[in-house]
Amino acid sequence: MYVRAFWGLMLRDARVLAREFIPFLLRTIMNPLLFTFVFTYVFPKIGAGISPGGSTNVSFATVIAPGLVAVAIFFQGIAAVALPLATELGGTREIEDRVMAPLPVSMVALEKVVWSSLQSIIAAAAVLPMVLLVSAEPVSVTVASWPMLIAVVLLAAFVAGYLGLVIGTVVKPKQIGLIFSLVVVPVTFLGCTYYPWAQLTNIRWLQIVTLINPLVYVCEGLRIALTPGIKHMPAAAVILALLALLAALAYLGTRLFIRRVID
Amino acid sequence: MTAEAQPLSLDLRDVVKRYAPDAPNAVDGIDLAVARGEIFGLLGPNGAGKTTTIGIATTRVKPTSGTVIVTGVDVRAHPSVAKRHIGVVTQFNTLDRACTVEENLYFHGRFFGMPRRTAHARAARLLESFGIGERSQTMVAELSGGLARRTQLACALMHHPEVLFLDEPTTGLDPQSRMALWDSVRGLRETEGMAVVLTTHYIEEADALCDRVAVMNAGKILVCDTPEVIKRNSGDGVLVTLRLREANPALAERLRTLDGVGAVDADEATIKVHVTGADGVVPQVVALAGTDLRDLAVAEPSLETAFIALTGRGLSQ
Numbered sequence: 001m002y003v004r005a006f007w008g009l010m011l012r013d014a015r016v017l018a019r020e021f022i023p024f025l026l027r028t029i030m031n032p033l034l035f036t037f038v039f040t041y042v043f044p045k046i047g048a049g050i051s052p053g054g055s056t057n058v059s060f061a062t063v064i065a066p067g068l069v070a071v072a073i074f075f076q077g078i079a080a081v082a083l084p085l086a087t088e089l090g091g092t093r094e095i096e097d098r099v100m101a102p103l104p105v106s107m108v109a110l111e112k113v114v115w116s117s118l119q120s121i122i123a124a125a126a127v128l129p130m131v132l133l134v135s136a137e138p139v140s141v142t143v144a145s146w147p148m149l150i151a152v153v154l155l156a157a158f159v160a161g162y163l164g165l166v167i168g169t170v171v172k173p174k175q176i177g178l179i180f181s182l183v184v185v186p187v188t189f190l191g192c193t194y195y196p197w198a199q200l201t202n203i204r205w206l207q208i209v210t211l212i213n214p215l216v217y218v219c220e221g222l223r224i225a226l227t228p229g230i231k232h233m234p235a236a237a238v239i240l241a242l243l244a245l246l247a248a249l250a251y252l253g254t255r256l257f258i259r260r261v262i263d
Numbered sequence: 264m265t266a267e268a269q270p271l272s273l274d275l276r277d278v279v280k281r282y283a284p285d286a287p288n289a290v291d292g293i294d295l296a297v298a299r300g301e302i303f304g305l306l307g308p309n310g311a312g313k314t315t316t317i318g319i320a321t322t323r324v325k326p327t328s329g330t331v332i333v334t335g336v337d338v339r340a341h342p343s344v345a346k347r348h349i350g351v352v353t354q355f356n357t358l359d360r361a362c363t364v365e366e367n368l369y370f371h372g373r374f375f376g377m378p379r380r381t382a383h384a385r386a387a388r389l390l391e392s393f394g395i396g397e398r399s400q401t402m403v404a405e406l407s408g409g410l411a412r413r414t415q416l417a418c419a420l421m422h423h424p425e426v427l428f429l430d431e432p433t434t435g436l437d438p439q440s441r442m443a444l445w446d447s448v449r450g451l452r453e454t455e456g457m458a459v460v461l462t463t464h465y466i467e468e469a470d471a472l473c474d475r476v477a478v479m480n481a482g483k484i485l486v487c488d489t490p491e492v493i494k495r496n497s498g499d500g501v502l503v504t505l506r507l508r509e510a511n512p513a514l515a516e517r518l519r520t521l522d523g524v525g526a527v528d529a530d531e532a533t534i535k536v537h538v539t540g541a542d543g544v545v546p547q548v549v550a551l552a553g554t555d556l557r558d559l560a561v562a563e564p565s566l567e568t569a570f571i572a573l574t575g576r577g578l579s580q
Contacts, residue, residue, distance in 0.1 A: 005374050005375070005376065007373075008374040009374060011373055012359070015366065019361075093355050094359055096323075097358070097359055097367075102376075104342075262323060263315075263324040263325065
């Protein structure tokens with residue numbers, strides 16, 4: 001019964017994204033492109049190639065490829081929900097129109113997360129080939145396990161979406177920029193994006209502390225699926241952690257959204 | 264099916280809303296019944312609880328207690344079903360800024376399950392009848408207040424609701440836009456047969472548009488009847504409006520003590536005096552005002568006199 005209303009909401013979001021698809025793609029690619037270009041093209045070419053350390057002999061590009069894909073999913077997933085939502089809940093109260101659609105308020109939130117997940121997946125699909133193309137070093141990426149890849153990408157996209165829902169509901173539009181600088185960027189840098197978690201044994205305290213960072217599990221999960229040669233966390237731990245995070249964030253995000261929207 | 268057997272458009276029973284445990288009741292046990300095809304007004308000053316009442320009827324506010332039934336649907340138990348039958352135009356411009364005028368209407372139709380072609384066709388018809396056909400491709404952020412409000416109204420009508428809720432529909436509009444909106448609302452009853460529930464703090468709006476008016480103040484409904492009956496029952500009084508050189512609260516107090524004076528509402532340099540007594544009271548009022556008086560008006564019984572008589576305050580506060 002609510003399917004048509006849900007579909008209607010998706011159509012509206014699709015129209016808005018289609019209108020600004022090129023800017024969306026550019027925004028998604030820009031950061032990972034520059035990073036890949038500098039550290040896996042320029043650095044090796046000028047003789048300053050980074051050695052990933054540890055006991056493996058893969059290139060730095062291979063280590064960061066899953067990490068950059070993970071960041072793209074995460075960052076776009078959060079932004080795709082949080083940024084429009086902060087505006088819609090702000091002065092214009094544009095959220096009213098969506099909430100007055102004939103479906104439960106919780107499904108309005110779900111639609112936002114589902115739509116952002118689609119954008120996350122598009123972002124991932126754009127970043128991985130880009131890394132393969134740009135890097136001067138060899139990138140040994142294979143799909144070792146399709147089920148694992150699909151599971152991690154989907155879980156990551158939804159976790160990011162619900163995290164975006166929490167941020168968009170709680171943070172005022174003026175402070176969104178601040179939150180991105182204070183929270184999202186540190187999460188990105190310390191999410192085992194540029195180094196595998198297993199290699200942090202020399203910085204034990206960091207290895208423990210970063211376990212609260214959801215991005216760590218996404219990166220490790222993508223390493224299991226794409227670059228299995230690198231030592232990684234057990235697959236079961238990754239999946240369980242992501243499922244737990246998804247459950248917690250979905251519950252919290254939905255409750256916060258409903259409370260914000262209905263007096 | 265006889266008219267009596269059809270469900271009421273809106274049926275509120277003993278509805279209470281308290282926003283915080285120790286706060287006063289924003290809506291304090293109200294009963295309202297709006298019949299099918301009726302244009303019903305909720306008249307009251309800011310803070311009376313009108314917007315909260317509309318919010319409760321339209322699933323946007325959860326009542327603390329009471330029964331809320333819209334076209335036979337229990338709003339508290341089945342909000343998503345209730346939403347199918349109602350259209351809402353809020354005080355604020357809630358149009359989708361990321362879309363054009365036509366897209367706002369079209370997607371609203373799609374939210375309500377209308378197929379693509381039907382939604383486009385209905386959007387085009389509504390845009391024509393509201394005179395915004397030429398602006399259909401304009402982004403809504405560029406619309407003036409009056410056009411935006413008309414677009415919101417057209418949106419709300421896309422899915423053929425049985426009840427239309429308008430919260431302060433002409434606040435902030437210029438006189439022409441306001442007249443145009445009144446005409447649209449009157450026309451709705453003829454073309455769509457729907458009930459309209461509107462809130463307003465403009466007395467002339469309630470008088471001009473509504474079949475019945477509920478006067479609301481501080482969360483309670485003071486009287487609910489046709490405008491004629493309310494005016495009649497406010498007594499034989501006249502409303503004397505004194506415009507002074509400057510505010511004079513002491514004068515307002517002295518006026519209150521006069522025999523034959525009902526309520527006195529002082530708002531800055533304007534004092535409205537409801538005179539209920541027999542002859543001679545009006546000259547006494549004027550005499551008391553003395554040389555401070557800049558201007559004077561005496562008006563027949565109206566909803567405004569009724570309101571001041573009922574609440575002891577003006578609607579402008």
